[in-house]
Amino acid sequence: MGLRRSESGFYWVWEANRGKPVGQNATFAFGTDGNLVLADADGQVAWQSNTANKGVGNFVWQSFHHPSDTLLVGQSLRAGGVSKLVSRASEVENKDGSYSLVMEPKGLSLYYKSKNSPRPLLYFTSSKWINVQKGSLNHVTLKASPDTQEGFAYDLSLDYVEGNSTTGGNVLLARPKYNSTSTFLRLEINGNLRLHTYYRILRYGAWEKLTSCDPKSFHYYKVEGVDHFLSKYTKGDSIKESDCAKKCTLDCKCLGYFYNQDTSKCWIAYDLKTLTKVANSTHVGYIKAPNH
Incomplete structure (x- = not known):
């Protein structure tokens, strides 16, 4: 179900049978017992509202819930x-x-x-x-x-x-x-x-x-002379340090970012796990911390 004004404005906002797609000739039927059923062509039920015999004149189900x-x-x-x-x-x-x-x-x-x-x-x-x-x-x-x-x-x-x-x-x-x-x-x-x-x-x-990820709700704690475990196994992104920070700030699941100031490489961290201490202070990490 969606809200539509033009093709570019079409968005799906609800689905009944996630993970159980039906094939061609599937049926969507409202039974005499009050149950709403989506079934494949062979009769196998993919989804149902479970509203059979729930009474007459009562509001029993809506997709909105x-x-x-x-x-x-x-x-x-x-x-x-x-x-x-x-x-x-x-x-x-x-x-x-x-x-x-x-x-x-x-x-x-x-x-x-x-x-x-x-x-x-x-x-x-x-x-x-x-x-x-x-x-x-x-x-x-x-x-x-x-x-x-x-x-x-x-x-x-x-x-x-x-x-x-x-x-x-x-x-x-x-x-x-x-x-x-x-x-x-x-x-x-x-x-x-x-x-x-x-x-x-x-x-x-x-x-x-x-x-919806409010940047005012957190700050970054800076750590110098540190590498994230990903930096050993991935190349990182060649971007400015400020752009690396912006990328993490706009990503709610980003827990912090790591930057090599010598090579201008950026790593976005979704899991912190093990951090490695290094002698070079140009290897910096910024960890998201909540504002209290």
Whole structure:
């Protein structure tokens, strides 16, 4: 399902059967028992809503309560329901990727599932944004304010509520100066969490990307005379030191960057692991550290 104004503005925002693609002549049927079923031509069920015989006149299911890698405005992660987003493996692979955004009792966390690690690796938390005093999070919702088309500037935020109360708060993500009611927040295939807003002023449909990894929430701790283990086995990028820093800052899953000032080589580190001390002070490392 998507929002479409032109071919260039077409984005998929929900999928039912990730990892279980159907073939030709598949069927999508709403049964007399109230169950919605997607099945292959041979009758094998790829996905179903599990709403058979749930009663008459009751609201029992909607795709809006089952996000995959995307939150639309008004959509939530919630305790007792879908509490995480999972990235796609790639642009062409319809299966779960390596990254997840998880609503935990005290906030939101981003995890990377490494092939070399028995458990997902934490690479970002919302502790700077979300402050849960008592209990735990009940739900987190993507909001656009105002929710009409008459505004001149729009606040895009994550609103959160604690427990069963009305206590909570919000985290301002961006403030575009154009109608942003058609916005979605996506966990990208590379682990970045991004807002996409539809810019209607353009003649043709176009989506604008807004970063959700706030550079103000962290700083870099500089270490001189150090090499990352990757520098032995990879060539690194030939870019300026300032561009190396910018590349890491814009990448939420980057834990730090390493730079050889003699050769102007840059290494972006997604796992820190072992660092090697060297005598040459022109080998420098910059480690992301949260601001307190």
